[in-house]
Amino acid sequence: MIATAGHVDHGKSTLVKALTGAEPDRLEEERRRGLSIELGYVWTTLPEAGEVAFVDVPGHEKFLRTMLAGVGPVPAVLLVVAADDPWMPQAAEHLAALDALGVSHGVVAVTRSDLADPAPMLARAREEVARTSLRHAQVLAVSAATGAGLDELRTALAALLGRMPAQDPGTDVRIWADRAFHARGAGTVVTGTLPAGTVRVGDRLATGDGTVRVRGVQALGTQRDQVSGVARVALNVVADDKVEIERDTVLVTPDAWHFTTSVDVRVVGDGALPEHPVLHIGATSMQVRARRFDDAHARLTLDRALPLRIGDRALLRDPGTRELWGVRVLDPSPPALRRRGASARRAQVLADLDDRPSLASELERRGVAPADLLRRIGVPVPAEADEWLVGDRARRLIAERMVAVVKAYDDQHPLEPGMALPALARALRLPSPELVGRLMPQELRLEQGRVTATAPRIGLPDAIERGVAAVETDLAQEPFAAPTADRLRELGLHHKAIAVAARAGRLLDLGDGIVLLPDAASRAAAWLSEIPQPFTTSEARQRLGTSRRVALPLLAHLDRAGLTTRHADDRRSTTGHRVAGGA
Structure with missing residues (x-):
């Protein structure tokens, strides 16, 4: 799957039509005004790449939100600039957004090469992308009107798709809906990009407020029993009574994702981050509250819960200046910050993290954590893992603390030594009494639900x-x-x-x-x-x-x-x- 990007009226939709033979502008108003307003998508077959879908995004500055909804979930991009125009603001803005998202798979097409010498724009485009995540993108001159360069472009796109890593069809599903509408005779239809995983007819997907049942699956204009990502899909769904399906709804595998309203992130970009930027992730956008920890890290508070994982990439945008910052999710389940100096300490913790989830790293930082939560935020946890996982350092500290607490209790209760498991768990701030038995050191023993010192007492109290x-x-x-x-x-x-x-x-x-x-x-x-x-x-x-x-x-x-x-x-x-x- 490939998304387009570029300035308005630089020929994105025309080029996509030349590649696929289909018209991506779906709305009558789009065709009348000659520009894309909503996301359009068409598909074709490329040599050695098979079926490929194109998501055509609007280039007009008024529709930046829609553009970001199109490129957000898509792993590859076709950046389009015109040979007969200078380097334009929306081309720069789109490229900045792609760079902030870390999109590295792409091809740059210099269109209208029949109307002007493409060499100056080819050089300018190479210069601009060289400073971004698209630095290795191939830059080609094409003409949708004459067909010049289209075969080379098809070959470049096929090679691009061939280099992209295969996605796991068995992984958890997350679809950011960019459209939701009622179709006569079918009911509710949701469209979006499926980055990975598999959606089947009959599946149930969660929204955070409830679930929907997938009644039908369509991809590339064809009804399917199932579709695996990366793919553009249209789902005919039946929702629970309490679920409202609309644009910005996120559909996920039930009980597999952590829905959160608080997330700690690394911020990439210059300039002062506003207190209330707009967050763009997947096809969803919302205004959030940003609390900066330092120049590179912040906590975002969301108006509604989203299913986020470590490593997710997103954008923050200042709606006033249109300045963009890249975001890397580091912790979708962060601790509360209550004490003085908590922001500075949190910044130090986040500075040592990267956006690749690691079980050892999470346990070192969290100490004790439920295995289910770690799986939901994207940490690889063995299937046979216990309900609660404990880091090595936390295990040592808890054992030392347990010995001290139990001995102190025994000293205070010489006639009835031994702490009950629940009481000891509370004293150690452990989430479950079961952990006491697992973490109990050799210096202690468990008898009839009570933990006491193993060393036998010498003699009895004098009385x-x-x-x-x-x-x-x-x-x-x-x-x-x-x-x-x-x-x-x-x-x-x-x-x-x-x-x-x-x-x-x-x-x-x-x-x-x-x-x-x-x-x-x-x-x-x-x-x-x-x-x-x-x-x-x-x-x-x-x-x-x-x-x-x-x-x-x-x-x-x-x-x-x-x-x-x-x-x-x-x-x-x-x-x-x-x-x-x-x-």
Whole structure:
């Protein structure tokens, strides 16, 4: 696909008609006035290049917006200047726009070579394009009236298209609509350039406000089942109730693009950028608010969300002076700027970025980022990647911070150490508790949903140590005569203190305020194995010399530990399992 560019009345439409045999001026007013007002498009077949579409754009200064809508999504250009005219303002303006957009694939045609010697304009055109992204463009003299040079032009255009990189038919679709109208018997029709990807009949495309269903696809005047980019397409679409299709609508693959109203960019061009320039991207234009960070970087705030990716190229235009600046999208999902000096710091960050998306670069800068967002802004992310991705530097910093936070929490809560996963995630400002487990260093351990220090505690707090020592004395002669609730309170062993001692292996906590020494289970199993089997609860209570209050939870614990077997008649038998030290 090739777009034309050049000054009004320099023969763009006439040259396109000579190349294709078709009239690109579609409107009656265009034919009456002899100039292009809206975008026109026609097509032909070029040797060794196949079918080629031409987007014919207006050259009059009043229709610069329409011109930019035509060249914005198109990767190659045919710049047309007349041999019988001087170098004109719109030719310079169009060339400046192409240079700002970074268009490097093009051919320059010096038309009307039958009316004047083309040599001076050939030299001037070469001089002008040499300073731009079109510096390698071939410059040819042609005449649409006599046909001179047309074969050479066709050959140059075919060679140009042959040098252009092939587009991926499987990539995400984004179509900037340059026309939207109602066709009798068909309904809504949208036209635009498909830069890459594939559109099929039956596809659903998103607009940011909802979705549309593609009912028909046309390319080069022919109905197709599917079309792959680069291509000029007309789509017959059926929209959801809430979706309004109009010029400037953008149609994209659903759930594949990040719609944003804030974007950080690199600005290429001289002069002071106005506070409210007009943004031209694809076939869309809108006034935006520009916040300069430095001479080369700015944040643009948009009136409505657009699907943007890293590396997108656009234009900023001062509607008063018509001055142009090129734009390279660096971050379509930038952070909020709230602190003093944030603009200067942001400029330093952006200065180190280029417009080629890199996963390593994004993670180094963002620290923690959702994989889905990175994919939507154009970063290559492996299909098997986790939901949240973490950069290497962020991983180290989070691990260090996690150790400090957990140790501080444990110090402040000695009787109940260990932070719950959600609380730790909030303390570390992590977006998901799942990340805590992934990023937890070896110094920490996760038990029952809480993170605590892995190093075992040495000893117990003094108050708890004194209480446990008293229990050990109480149970020395009668190991199953558990202390009463009053005795535990007297010793300062409330439920948190008991839990701490149990985790340290100094007490066996049977619940409901019943505690024994840690070897009570193995000793009980050994004592019970000496009485006739099976035995009743009463017989067990008598052998252990304890009360029913202690015997019931102790027997239940022995059952769970596999040291006894409970029978259907509620009697039990020991299983012969003994723990070392329990005699």
